[in-house]
Amino acid sequence: MxxxxxxxxxxxxxxxxxxxxxxxxxxxxxxxxxxxxxxxxxxxxxxxxxxxxxxxxxxxxxxxxxxxxxxxxxxxxxxxxxxxxxxxxxxxxxxxxxxxxxxxxxxxxxxxxxxxxxxxxxxxxxxxxxxxxxxxxxxxxxxxxxxxxxxxxxxxxxxxxxxxxxxxxxxxxxxxxxxxxxxxxxxxxxxxxxxxxxxxxxxxxxxxxxxxxxxxxxxxxxxxxxxxxxxxxFIGSPPMNFIPGHAGADGVTIGEGVKLDDRPHQHGEVSVGIRPEHLVRDTAGPLSVDVRVVERLGASGNVYGWVEQTGSELVASLTDATLPQPGETMRMSVDPAMLHLFDRETGDRLD
Amino acid sequence: MVERRPVLNFVQHFVLILGAAIFAFPIYLAFVASTHTGIEVNRGLPLLPGDQFFQNYATVLGEGLSTAGAPPIGLMLMNSTIMAMAIALGKIAISLLSSFAIVYFKFPFRVLAFWTIFITLMLPVEVRILPTYEVVAQLGMLNSYAGLSIPLIASATATFLFRQFFMTVPEELTEAARIDGAGPMKFFRDILVPLSRTNLAALFVILFIYGWNQYLWPLLVTTDESYYTVVMGIKRMANAGDSLPEWHLIMATAILALLPPVIVILGMQRLFVRGLVEVEK
The missing domain is CATH 3.40.50.300 (P-loop containing nucleotide triphosphate hydrolases)
Structure with missing residues (x-):
C-alpha cells in the first residue's frame, strides 16, 4: 500500500x-x-x-x-x-x-x-x-x-x-x-x-x-x-457533437439564428458541444436533423445525420421508441443546461 | 497439390522411389561389400550380402587393419565421438553466450562485434587452416583432444542463428523477468535457454555431423595414431601401398562410421524437426 x-x-x-x-x-x-x-x-x-x-x-x-x-x-x-x-x-x-x-x-x-x-x-x-x-x-x-x-x-x-x-x-x-x-x-x-x-x-x-x-x-x-x-x-460514447455557434448577449445560437439557450454569455464565437444522449426528439425543437443512418441497439439506438441549419455532422442516442427512419428529417431539442461551450481556437472550456 | 490423377501419382512415386534408390544404393553396396571376404570383393562386387558379416566387423572393431597401421576402429570411433561432441557442445555454449551478449547488452562496438563475427562466416576452416595450425602447434596442443576440437569451436553460423532467434523472443518477456527480479544470467538460464530448446537440438544435430565429418583438420594436428579419427582412418585404409586395399574391411568401417550421426539424428528427430519448422513462442 x-x-x-x-x-x-x-x-x-x-x-x-x-x-x-x-x-x-x-x-x-x-x-x-x-x-x-x-x-x-x-x-x-x-x-x-x-x-x-x-x-x-x-x-x-x-x-x-x-x-x-x-x-x-x-x-x-x-x-x-x-x-x-x-x-x-x-x-x-x-x-x-x-x-x-x-x-x-x-x-x-x-x-x-x-x-x-x-x-x-x-x-x-x-x-x-x-x-x-x-x-x-x-x-x-x-x-x-x-x-x-x-x-x-x-x-x-x-x-x-x-x-x-x-x-x-x-x-x-x-x-x-x-x-x-x-x-x-x-x-x-x-x-x-x-x-x-x-x-x-x-x-x-x-x-x-x-x-x-x-x-x-x-x-x-x-x-x-x-x-x-x-x-x-474522448470521454463518452458515441462522442460529443460539436457545432460552430455564437454565445453572446442574446444567448447561444447556431447557424442563422437557431437559438439553443436564452441565457446571455460574452464568449463570441464558440464551439457548442452536445452529448448524443442529451438530444431528444421534440417537434418544437430548434434543431432540424437529416437522418442518414440508424443503428438499433435494442433498448436504444444511434442516429447519424446532419444538422440542416449548419451542415454539421450529428450523432444522437435515442430510446428505441423514438428512433426515426433513415431519410427522415426530424426536429430535436437539448436541455440548455447540458450544453458545453468551448473556445474555437484553444478548445478550452468557457463556462 | 490435391489433384488425384493415377498417372500423375505413378510418375510422382516413380521419381521419388528412383531418387531414394539413387541415394541408398551406394550405402547398400558398402554394406554388401562389408559382408564378403576380401577376395570375393576384389574379384567383382556381388549384389547380395555374403556370410562374413560378423567376422569382418569383429576384425575392424577389435584388431584394426594391420596393413594400414591404423588403430582398431573402436578407438577411432571414440576419438571421433569425443571430437564431434566437444565441437558441437562447445559451439553451442559459446554461440549462445555471444549472441546473448550481442542481443541483450548495450556495449561499445556492439554492432562492430556482431559484424566481425558475421564476416567470419565467409572464412571456412580451410582458409585459415595454416595460421590456426601454427597457433595450435605453439600452444602444444598437437595430438590432443583439445587441439582437435577447440580451434573449430568458434561458430559464426550458430551465433547468427541464436541472435535471430533471440530477437524473436518478445520484449515483454524480458521486461516481465526484470520485474520478477531475474538478473541477466538468471534470465538467460531460466528463460532464454529453455525457450531455445528446439533450436538447440536442431543445431546440435547439425554441428555434431559437422564435427564428425572433419577430415583435413584432424589430419593436420594428429600424428599419434591413438588420436586418429574414423574419417581419417578410412582414408588411410584405402592407401594400401603395393597390396590390394581390403575393401571388405574398409566398407565395414565406413558403415560403422555412419552409425553415430544416424543415432544422433534418430534420437533428436522429434526436437530437430520442430526446431527447423516451428518458432515456438
Whole structure:
C-alpha cells in the first residue's frame, strides 16, 4: 500500500523526441488511477517509467514516499500485467506465478501457500500444472494477474491488460479487476485507450494528449464538465457533437439564428458541444436533423445525420421508441443546461 | 497439390522411389561389400550380402587393419565421438553466450562485434587452416583432444542463428523477468535457454555431423595414431601401398562410421524437426 507521486516527469528519447514534456500527478493510497488517451499520447511510456522499464529523463517518481527513479524494477515493489500477458511459455502456471517469489528468495512453503491463495482467488486452482499455451485467452490473463498479486506489491501496473480479450470477456474481466483491486486495496495505475474501460474502472481518471495531461479527476466529473474539447470528445460514447455557434448577449445560437439557450454569455464565437444522449426528439425543437443512418441497439439506438441549419455532422442516442427512419428529417431539442461551450481556437472550456 | 490423377501419382512415386534408390544404393553396396571376404570383393562386387558379416566387423572393431597401421576402429570411433561432441557442445555454449551478449547488452562496438563475427562466416576452416595450425602447434596442443576440437569451436553460423532467434523472443518477456527480479544470467538460464530448446537440438544435430565429418583438420594436428579419427582412418585404409586395399574391411568401417550421426539424428528427430519448422513462442 502506497501513494505514488509523479513530480515534473520528463521523457526525452535519444534523438531528441520529447514524449512527455513535464507532467505531475499524485495518486493516493489504494486508488485506481486510469491513464487514458489516444495511441502515442505517452500513457504507456509513463507507466513504463513508473515500472522502471524506461529511464526517466527528468523529474522524480516516488512510491510510498521513496524515490525510485534509479531503482531496478524488481526493487520498486511493483507488479505489472502486460497487454500480451508475457507469460513464460515453458513454465507451468504454478512456475509462472512462483518465479518472482523464487527470485526474491521466498521459502518454498510460503511460495506454495501464496500461489495457492492467488490461484484460489482467480479460479486457477485446476490449471496450476498446465502450460500457458494450453489455456484460453481469459485464463492467460488471469495467470498474468496472479503473477502480479502473489507478490503482494505496493503498486499494480496494468498496461492495456484487456485489449487481447473478446468483448464479452473484457467486460467480465473488467469487473473482476475492479473487485480484486478494491479487495486488496492496492494502489494501481491502469493504462487503456478504451474510454468505457476508463470510465468504469477509475477512481481517478487522467486524460492524456501528446504527453500532456488534459484533465484529471473522478470520471463522472470529466464526463459532466470536460475541461477541453479533447476530453469532451474522448470521454463518452458515441462522442460529443460539436457545432460552430455564437454565445453572446442574446444567448447561444447556431447557424442563422437557431437559438439553443436564452441565457446571455460574452464568449463570441464558440464551439457548442452536445452529448448524443442529451438530444431528444421534440417537434418544437430548434434543431432540424437529416437522418442518414440508424443503428438499433435494442433498448436504444444511434442516429447519424446532419444538422440542416449548419451542415454539421450529428450523432444522437435515442430510446428505441423514438428512433426515426433513415431519410427522415426530424426536429430535436437539448436541455440548455447540458450544453458545453468551448473556445474555437484553444478548445478550452468557457463556462 | 490435391489433384488425384493415377498417372500423375505413378510418375510422382516413380521419381521419388528412383531418387531414394539413387541415394541408398551406394550405402547398400558398402554394406554388401562389408559382408564378403576380401577376395570375393576384389574379384567383382556381388549384389547380395555374403556370410562374413560378423567376422569382418569383429576384425575392424577389435584388431584394426594391420596393413594400414591404423588403430582398431573402436578407438577411432571414440576419438571421433569425443571430437564431434566437444565441437558441437562447445559451439553451442559459446554461440549462445555471444549472441546473448550481442542481443541483450548495450556495449561499445556492439554492432562492430556482431559484424566481425558475421564476416567470419565467409572464412571456412580451410582458409585459415595454416595460421590456426601454427597457433595450435605453439600452444602444444598437437595430438590432443583439445587441439582437435577447440580451434573449430568458434561458430559464426550458430551465433547468427541464436541472435535471430533471440530477437524473436518478445520484449515483454524480458521486461516481465526484470520485474520478477531475474538478473541477466538468471534470465538467460531460466528463460532464454529453455525457450531455445528446439533450436538447440536442431543445431546440435547439425554441428555434431559437422564435427564428425572433419577430415583435413584432424589430419593436420594428429600424428599419434591413438588420436586418429574414423574419417581419417578410412582414408588411410584405402592407401594400401603395393597390396590390394581390403575393401571388405574398409566398407565395414565406413558403415560403422555412419552409425553415430544416424543415432544422433534418430534420437533428436522429434526436437530437430520442430526446431527447423516451428518458432515456438
Amino acid at each position: 502506497a501513494d505514488i507521486t509523479l513530480n515534473h516527469i520528463r521523457k526525452v528519447y535519444p534523438g531528441g523526441v520529447e514524449a512527455i514534456p513535464g507532467l505531475s500527478v499524485d495518486i493516493e493510497d489504494g486508488e485506481l488511477c486510469v491513464l487514458v488517451g489516444p495511441s502515442g499520447c505517452g500513457k504507456s511510456t509513463l507507466l513504463r517509467m513508473v515500472a522502471g522499464l524506461e529511464e526517466v529523463t527528468g523529474g522524480e517518481i516516488s512510491i510510498g514516499g521513496r524515490k525510485v527513479n534509479d531503482l531496478e524494477p524488481a526493487d520498486r515493489d511493483i507488479a505489472m500485467v502486460f497487454q500480451n500477458y508475457a507469460l513464460y511459455p515453458h513454465m507451468s502456471v504454478y512456475e509462472n506465478m512462483a518465479y518472482g517469489l523464487k527470485n526474491q528468495g521466498t521459502p518454498k512453503a510460503e511460495i506454495r501457500e501464496r500461489v495457492n491463495e492467488a490461484a484460489g482467488i482467480l479460479g486457477l486452482a485446476d490449471f496450476l500444472e498446465r502450460k500457458p499455451r494450453q489455456l484460453s485467452g481469459g485464463q492467460r490473463q488471469r495467470v498474468a494477474m496472479g503473477r502480479a498479486i502473489v507478490r503482494k506489491p505496493q503498486v499494480f501496473l496494468f498496461d492495456e491488460p484487456l485489449s487481447n480479450l473478446d468483448a464479452k470477456l473484457r467486460m467480465k474481466t473488467r469487473v473482476e479487476i475492479r473487485d480484486l483491486q478494491q479487495r486488496l486495496k492496492t494502489t494501481a495505475i491502469y493504462v487503456t485507450h478504451d474510454q468505457s474501460e476508463a470510465m468504469t474502472l477509475a477512481d481517478k481518471l487522467v486524460v492524456m494528449n501528446a504527453g500532456r495531461i488534459e484533465q484529471v479527476g473522478p470520471p463522472i466529473a470529466l464526463y459532466e464538465r470536460p475541461a477541453t474539447k479533447f476530453v469532451a470528445e
